[in-house]
Amino acid sequence: MASVIPASLSRFRRTGSWIDDAIYAIAVYAVPFLILLGTLATLYFLPRQYEARGAVPLALRVVADRGDIADPADALEALRDVAPVSRYSTHLSEKPIWFSLTTPSMSADSSTVVELPSRHAQTLACWNASTLAPFGRADREGVSGEMRVVKAGFSIQIGRIHQSEEVLCRGTFSGPAQINAFAWEWQGLRNSALDFQESSGLIAGGLLTLAVFVFVTALINHEWTYVIFAVWLVGNLRLCANAMGWDMQWLGRMLPSDFMQPLRQFTFAAYYLLTAALFQQLFRRELRVVGYRWLLRVIQYVGFVLLAAAFALPYAYFIPTLWIIAGFGICVLVFFLARLVWMARSRTVLWYVASLGVVLFATFSEVLGAAFGLKVLVGGVNTVMAALSSSMMAAFAIAEQMRAERDFRRQAQMELRNTYEVTPIGLFTLDSDGHFVRANPALRAMLDLKKADYKARHWNDYFEAGAWGALQALASKGSDGELEMSGSSERDTGERRYLLKAIRSNGWIEGSLQDTTERSKAVERLRFLAEHDPLTGSLNRRGIEKAISQQSDETLPWALAYVDLDRFKLVNDLFGHRSGDEVLRQVAARTRAHFARSYPVGRIGGDEFVCVMNDTSIEDAIAQCRELISILSDAPYQVGNRAFQVKASIGLVECSQGVRVQDALSHADRACREAKKVAHTHLVTYRKGAAAFEERAEELKLVETLGRNRLPPGLFLVMQPIMSLSAPTESLNFEVLLRMRAPDGATLPAGKVIVAAEESGNIAAIDRWVISTLLEWIEAHQHQLANTQFICVNLSGGSLNDEQFMEDIFALFGRYQSIVHYLCLEITESVALHDLENTQRFIARVHDMGGKIALDDFGAGYTSFKYLKALSADALKIDGEFVRSMCAHPADIAIVEAIVALARNLGMRSVAEWVEDVDTLRALHEIGVDYVQGFLVARPQESSAILTASSAASFLKDAEAVSFVESLSEPAQATVFDYDWHARASGTH
Structure with missing residues (x-):
């Protein structure tokens, strides 16, 4: 031990002068060591204060009263032939x-x-067997005569006797009682009782x-597992008291x-549940590794x-x-303890396991002994030593856990400090007045701040006017807000941009600062590019569409000019894209210079420009466009040592x-x-009422008709084989x-009808009519469709995403x-792919009802x-x-x-x-396509023609096609082929 102290002394941190260090060493090392040494010496060398010796175990003759013993005399008669025993259960x-x-x-003198000593004794009455004179009575409420309460049981004051004396007793007991007796000299029993109380x-x-x-400790640190442990210790105390016989106190x-x-x-029941709960909480991380969680769950349910x-x-x-359930619980916990020791060998786990093991063995040893007749366990173990050992081991476990948590916090603090120092983001702490308290190196480098200037420098010294007020408002919002602010013009950082986050903490303001100057410039550039053409600086398609949308809401007259350069492609082809x-x-520059600044000008194609001529009459717009044609077409474009002549054409629309x-574009x-196409003017104007507008008006009229009527008149179906x-x-x-x-009487193409129906929102009603009619x-006519395996019908996207339409169709x-x-x-x-999950559910439901699904226009999309x-x-x-041009383009053949x-x-x-x-x-x-459809086979037919035909091939008109079809495989193979698809779609294949 002496060799350990110098090494230990070298570890403690110096606190100041040598006298401080000396007192620290005495208090931390010397005094605890002397106390430990003195305690060990006292326990080993000095006698106990209440040394209790001289107890003589007595043999007993025992008989149970089954109602046939009327008085002590009858009891003595019944006991004469009973063999003596040292202990009776x-x-x-x-x-x-x-x-x-x-x-x-x-003793002759005492x-x-x-x-x-049985703690399970409830009542006791004793007599002198020779004279049948009563010694007295005793129960848990009080005693009389020569009877006394001592330790966990009772005693009989026999008095000074010179020869052996027989005593007769009658008692009642509860629980797993063991009856035994000891003879004492009075002072010896007194010392034993004092030792018991101590x-x-x-x-x-x-x-x-x-x-x-x-x-x-648990309340202060909000560690609720230790609350369970504290209550479990109280339960441990009560069980120890029960084992020693003083749980009445x-x-x-x-x-x-x-x-x-x-x-x-x-x-007993609460202690069982507390033990299970404590075990679960203390070893929750280790139990994930150990496994068998279901077994732990079983003993928890059994506890209830x-x-x-x-x-x-x-x-x-x-x-x-209790014996049955506690025995089962002990076996399970012992199993888990063994696995914990084997698999999770941390010191904390070992101390907890040792503490729980001692308590379980000490507490339930008597239960096991009484339940299973194990003589070695009858009477239990030394309860005092077991309780103190368990408590000491629990203290070691708590200390070890605290040490581990302290090391973890120390490591976390070190990592946090290192992160604080090396993070590239500026971190700072300000006092309530706005002066710096702390700042990491990144912030000091960002603001050119010195540590010596912390108290002298204010937040406003480094940022734009009003920065301190803005920071306070931001900090009041909590951790969700952020703020951008500029630097200080006085420190030549006015053009720099910073992103700021801050919160209030303990009366201070803590936050982070990032220099986002480059990112802000990039964002501004991206915003510009989102609506502008990077080549010419004019608006792009998105920007010009936004400008048109804004102008269309105005009541003032306006026009839209569409500019296209003639034969511009020759410039690229002959002299390069540069x-x-x-x-x-130069075209964009001339256009912007000619038009008023309020006219948005944009480039929406390779050589196509658009100008939104707001608040301009059509006559004024025509005059300006004629001037623009001259400006763009007359003067050559000088590029290096070359000059290019480019002509421009303009389409002008009165909007x-x-x-x-x-529509406007x-x-x-x-x-x-x-x-x-107009060589002499290069300008065409559409005024209101032009033919193009009339055609569009007809389309809008159709949309209005489809929107007003659920089913427009004139719908009919045709069928293409x-x-x-x-x-x-x-x-x-x-x-x-x-x-x-x-x-x-004219037949409108399906495309125009469907587009108008989708615009009107009536497409679902038309699709419903098509399917129900079909x-x-x-x-x-089912009896006339013997050779028909499938009939295709298109379903629009608007209908597929209409829940009511889906319900109606599946009802059909x-x-x-x-x-x-x-x-x-x-x-x-x-x-x-618009809503993949919805489409999957729809396909599954169609299949469940026996229908089939085809993906139309496959290959047109990139996904x-x-x-x-x-x-x-x-x-x-x-x-x-791909199909129409496949013979002319080998790539299309490969795709197909x-x-x-x-x-x-x-x-x-x-x-x-x-x-x-x-x-x-x-x-x-040759490629292996299963089915073909097109004008070579047949154009769309009336339904009557379908019903009179025997096959799709019967519609062929081209002689070469007919000859080719006749050369194809035998019909029997086709029947099997088509049936295979039908079976697959029906779920039978």
Whole structure:
């Protein structure tokens, strides 16, 4: 030990002068060491204050009173033939017990006393066996005669005797009682009783002191696990008191005997639950590694069963229940303790495990001994040593935990300090007056602040006017706010921008500061580029559309000029894009210089410019545009040593209030294209009432009609055959297309009707009409569709995202359940990916009802392949743009071939649209396309023509196509092929 002190002394931090260090060393090391050394010497060398020796165990003759013993005389008669024993167990019986003992003379000069130490004794009456003279009576309420309460049980004052004397007693017991007796010389028993009281006081004082310390520590540090530990220590105290027999007391007060049995039962049950809860909380991190959480959950549930039993069962029945449940709990906890020691070998865990192990063994040793008849455990272990050892180990565990937490906090503080010093963001603390208290190196470098200037410098010294007030307002908002401010012009940092965050803490303001000058410039640049063309500095398409949108809300007259450069492409092709870019810059500069500054000018294409001529009549606009044509076309553009002559054409549109942005741009673009054809003026003007406006007015009228009527008149369906390439003469599949007859009898194209319906918001009603009409038609002519495996019908995006439409359609499917398998609903890629989860749910529901799904125009979008695996479609309809030109462009063939292979590998069928010649048909067959559709096969037909046809191939008119189709495979193979798709969509394949 002496060799340890110098090493330890070298670790403590010097506090000042040598006298301070000396006192510190004495207080921390010398005095505690001397106390420890003195304590060990006292325990080893000095005798106990109340040395208790001389107890003589007495043999007992015992018989249970079953109602046949009327008086002490009968009891003596019944005991004569009973063999003597040293200890007798009542086995939880609460019936009266008769027993006799023979006490020797312990001392001729002192009284002889017989101790009956059973803490489970409830009543006791004793007689002199020779004379049957009573010694007295005793119970937990009081004693009489020569009976006394001593330690946990009772004693009989025999008096001074010179020879052995027989004593007869009758007692009642509760719980796992063990009856035994000791003969004492009076002073020896007195010392033993004083030793007992000293031990109980030591245990109570030690455990209560530790519990209070832990409880206060827990409250101060908000560590609620230690609150459980403090309460568990109190429970530990009560169980130790029960084991020693003084649990009738609490803080020096006697508890009423009527409450003792219920209190003991509740104590046992509560202690079980507290042990389980403490174990769970203390080792929650380690238990994640140990596993078997379900087993710990079982003993927790069993604890509630024990608690219910404590309130419901009498003591005699509760004790066996306690043995069973406590035995199970002990086994489980021992299992977990063993795994904890093996797997989580931290010192904290080891101390906790040792403390819990000692308490569990000491507390339940007698229970195990009484329950299982283990003689070695009968009488338990030394309760005082067990309690003190457990408390000491618990103290070590708490100290170890505190040390670990202190080390963790120290490490965290060190890391925080290091982070504070090296972080590139400026960190600061200001006092309530705005002067610096702390600042990290990043902030000092940012503001050129010296440590010596902390108290002398104010926040306002480094930032714009009003910076201190703005900082205070920001700090009052909490951690969510942030603020940008500029530097100080007096310190030549006025152009710099800073991002500031701050909060109030303990009367100070703490915050962070970032120099965002470069980022602010970048953001401003990005904002500029978001609406401006980086090449010319003019507005881009987004910017010009915003300007048009703002102008369309005004009531003042205005016009839109669309400028296009003629043959500008030659400049790029002959002299390079650098020359072309310079010409564009000069065009933009001339345009902005000519027009008033209030006119927004933008570049929306390669050589296309737009000018919003606000608050300008059409006549004034025409005059200005003519001047602009001269300015742009007459003077050459000097680029280096070259001069370029570029002509400009302008389309001018007189606009009205409320015009749509896209409409205005479209009309101006159309006027500009016409202007390029007019060689002499290069200017075309659309005034209000021009033909282009009339056409647009007709479109708006159609939109209004569709919006006013749920179903416009004149709707009808046509059907375009889809031919199978595996057996074209054996199947009759087709797509249903929408048409509309105008009042004048002309047929409006589907595209115009659908666009108008989508604009009016009436597309769902039209889609509902198409599907319901088709289902009615199928039901009426089902017997004529023997060769039809599927009928395609398009579904618009607006309908797919209309919940009411979805419910109506699936209600229709339920009504026509027997024919839904004919339907193949086509949805485009953009519609399918608009809400992927909604589309997946829709496809699954269609499949559940027997329908099929096809992805239309596949390949037109760039996300098709990425999301295809998430869409369980039955077929892919290849975009017609690839099919129509595939024979002229090898790249299109490769794309179509890849889509077909992809569909085949995913178990889907492939359908090629826009098939218009035999060469394309042959190429598609070689690639392996399953179905084809287009004008080569057939144009859209009336329904009557479909019903009279036997197959899609019967519509072929081209002789070469007919010859090719006749050369295809046998019909039997096609039937199997088409059935395979039908089976897959129905969920049977």
